Amino acid sequence: MASPRPTSRALSRGDTVSLLLFLVAGVGLAVWAVVQSVATIVQALPNRDVRVAMPFLDTAAEAPLGPDGAPVPVELGAGAIVAPELPVASLWALVIAEVLLAVVVVTVVALLLTLTIGILRGQIFSRRNTAIVTTAGTVTLVGLAGVPFFQNMVANGxxxxxxxxxYDRGPVQVIDLPVLLGAAFVAAVAGTVFSVGDRLQRDTEGLV
Known part of the structure; x- marks a missing residue:
């Protein structure tokens, strides 16, 4: 029976160092996401003077940009307001958005770290790694679509x-379609690459 060729030799020392740095950065990112989400929820739960970031559409305002700070008309694209309180539905939407953000970031980071550890062990292409990449892409898409949806509910409230x-701020596109479509394309390409790589590797191992 043919024995599989070791794939660890495909990694140079520079590759290994880069992957180790990726591991450290991934852990840092996951911790940051959880801390930020928890802090936002803790600040909002008393439901007093809640700071909310939001997009605007064709909204006129004035800013002190003229001579000696004279007001100048501007068009708002994004900003933040402080609401004395939020409706209950919007407060729950804020909690859901922050929890979903933290869960998505931690899940994606955990999947990619698992993939990275496998690569460091010489397991580059496999059905397991293909499943990891596909799952990470799917979870990312859920986050890119779900988090802005709930954040828009918070802004409306x-x-x-x-x-x-x-106040009627009109229709606002809360989901960035180019980013969502770009992420979907990258996820599809990555899944295809790992799937094809796994098949080619198994075919090559069969010839050894």
């Missing part, structure tokens, strides 16, 4: 509360 339900 904050504006409604501040304006006493009289």
């Amino acid at each position: 904050a504006l409604a509360r501040i304006s006493d339900y009289t």
Whole structure:
């Protein structure tokens, strides 16, 4: 029976160092995401003076940009407001958005770290790694679509509360379609590359 060729020799010392740095950065990113989400939820749960970031669409405002700080008309694209309180539904949407963000980041980082550890052990192409890459791509897409959706609910609730339900900011595209489609393309390509690589490796091992 043919024995598989070791794939660890495909990694240079520079590759190994880069992957180890990726491991450290991944752990740092996961910790940062959890800390930020927990801090945001803790600050918002009292439901008093909640700071909410939001996109605007065709919204006129004035900014002190003229001579001696004179007000100049500007068009807002994004900003932040402080709502005295949020409707209950919007407060829950904020919690869901932050929890989903943390879960997505931690899950994707954990999957990619598992993949990285496998590569460091010489397991580059395999069905397991293909499944990991595909799952990581799917979870990323869920986050890119789900987190902005709930964040928009928070923004709508904050504006409604501040304006006493009289402000209509019009339709806003909360999901960045180019980013979402780009991520979907990258995920599909990565899954295909690992799938083809696994098949080619098994075919090559069969010839040894």
